[in-house]
Amino acid sequence: MYCPYCRHTDSRVVDSRLTDDGTAIRRRRQCAACGRRFSTAETTSLNVLKRSGVAEPFSRAKVINGVRKACQGRPVTDDDLAMLAQEVEEAVRSSGAAEINAREVGLAILAPLQRLDEVAYLRFASVYQDFESLKDFESAIAKLRAERDTRPVGHQRPLGAH
Numbered sequence: 001m002y003c004p005y006c007r008h009t010d011s012r013v014v015d016s017r018l019t020d021d022g023t024a025i026r027r028r029r030q031c032a033a034c035g036r037r038f039s040t041a042e043t044t045s046l047n048v049l050k051r052s053g054v055a056e057p058f059s060r061a062k063v064i065n066g067v068r069k070a071c072q073g074r075p076v077t078d079d080d081l082a083m084l085a086q087e088v089e090e091a092v093r094s095s096g097a098a099e100i101n102a103r104e105v106g107l108a109i110l111a112p113l114q115r116l117d118e119v120a121y122l123r124f125a126s127v128y129q130d131f132e133s134l135k136d137f138e139s140a141i142a143k144l145r146a147e148r149d150t151r152p153v154g155h156q157r158p159l160g161a162h
């Protein structure tokens with residue numbers, strides 16, 4: 001890390017915080033030679049720990065692949081999926097942890113997917129939450145209905161809008 005003023009390589013971190021979108025850390029540094037201050041943005045790495053114990057870098061593409069199957073035949077566009085993946089990434093990064101369980105990624109998918117498409121949500125939830133019987137589906141559907149009834153009318157997506 002060079003000082004942008006005098007090219008000195010040694011600097012001290014005086015402040016660091018997560019950027020608003022949660023994908024990077026912004027640091028204020030002070031040059032050890034000339035004393036001037038400058039900012040750097042460093043992308044934070046985020047690893048996902050799989051059930052097998054293998055850790056791999058978080059990837060939006062993997063989130064999309066995981067959800068795409070549940071969205072087959074549904075009115076869900078690639079843009080919808082890209083926005084969902086972004087929302088999931090922001091949610092899992094907001095904790096600030098460098099490593100999370102794959103299960104937490106799945107949990108972070110449920111809420112935005114429910115807003116996107118209820119059928120796709122049910123499909124995804126049935127696999128992810130190990131639905132074992134019709135009863136599990138029934139209670140998930142009952143929950144969806146209850147939430148829909150309490151949702152303010154203004155928040156409902158108009159029919160046919162896409």
Ligand SMILES: [Zn+2]
Nearest residue numbers: 003006031034
């Ligand atoms: Zn300097």
